[in-house]
Amino acid sequence: MASVEYRNTRVAENREQIEKHVREILRLIGEDVDREGLLDTPARVTRMYEEIFSGYEANPQDVLGVTFDEQHEELVIIKDIIYYSQCEHHMAPFFGKVHVGYLPSGKVAGLSKFARLVDVVTRKLQVQERITSEIADILDEVLKPHGVMVVVEGEHMCMCSRGVKKYGSETITSAVRGSFRTDSTLRSEFLSLINR
Numbered sequence: 001m002a003s004v005e006y007r008n009t010r011v012a013e014n015r016e017q018i019e020k021h022v023r024e025i026l027r028l029i030g031e032d033v034d035r036e037g038l039l040d041t042p043a044r045v046t047r048m049y050e051e052i053f054s055g056y057e058a059n060p061q062d063v064l065g066v067t068f069d070e071q072h073e074e075l076v077i078i079k080d081i082i083y084y085s086q087c088e089h090h091m092a093p094f095f096g097k098v099h100v101g102y103l104p105s106g107k108v109a110g111l112s113k114f115a116r117l118v119d120v121v122t123r124k125l126q127v128q129e130r131i132t133s134e135i136a137d138i139l140d141e142v143l144k145p146h147g148v149m150v151v152v153e154g155e156h157m158c159m160c161s162r163g164v165k166k167y168g169s170e171t172i173t174s175a176v177r178g179s180f181r182t183d184s185t186l187r188s189e190f191l192s193l194i195n196r
Contacts, residue, residue, distance in 0.1 A: 006054035006120065011046060018046045052086060055123035060134065063117045064142045067107045073146065075186070077101045078114045079194045087158045088125035096154035096170070098131075101190040102139055103146040103179055128154045128173050136175035147178030149190050 011018060019042035026041065027033050079099040087094055098118045121134050136150040151174045160167045180187055 006057050006123070007050045008053045008056055010056070011050045011053060015043075015046050018049065019043055022046065051123075052084070053124055055120045058120045060117060060120045060138050061142055063120050064109045064113045064138070067109050067143060069106060070104065070108045071106060072104055072108060073106070075101055075103055075189060075193075076108065077190065077193055078111060081115050081118045083118050083122040083131075083152075085122040085126045085128075085131065086124070087156060088127055090158040091125065092156070092158040092161070094128065094154050094156040094158070096152065098135065099151045099153075099190075099194040100135065100139065101149045101180070101194070102143060103148075103186070105144060105146045107143050107145070109143060128152055128156075128171055132173040132175045136177050140177045145178060147180040147183070147186065148176070149180040149187060150175045151191075151194060 022042040022045045023033050026038060031038060077099065078101075079097070081098040081100070082095070083098055084093060084095045086092070100114055117135060117138060121131055121138070132150050132152045135152075136148050139145065139148045139150075151172065154171045154173075155169070156171060159165075159169060176187065180190070
């Protein structure tokens with residue numbers, strides 16, 4: 001099966017307008033929009049938007065694709081899934097890692113689907129708290145496991161490169177569903193394994 005490459009088709013459909021607005025923003029911040037290094041910048045930014053905002057094009061529930069009946073009912077962890085997103089407050093990048101643990105109840109998904117789900121959820125204007133909850137809720141809804149736990153680590157450029165300028169600070173969020181909510185031993189096992 002070929003890898004799916006999501007693109008934001010609305011960006012493509014509105015390419016001319018977006019390029020015009022990017023050019024105007026460059027002019028308004030004091031740039032010479034006719035200098036050589038900026039001539040193709042509006043087109044490059046628009047192509048970038050097709051990719052970094054591709055999450056608007058896919059249904060996150062569909063991304064998990066085919067699930068498999070499997071009687072494995074022990075902890076499954078997919079850790080260190082790298083993500084890149086854009087803060088909805090400043091449109092500044094933030095990035096980090098997602099760690100997912102779930103306790104199957106008879107259904108499992110292909111491991112690459114978890115990375116694809118992370119991409120679809122993060123490639124839009126977002127906040128880290130929502131990313132964490134959305135991933136947990138989608139896995140809970142589609143796989144119907146005994147429990148799900150998601151931990152997201154993020155470094156936010158809106159906090160590092162502007163404002164308080166606290167470079168290297170990290171935000172960690174978590175979401176727990178099902179048995180992870182009530183079983184502290186299960187939570188501890190997950191946390192110890194992702195921190196190995």
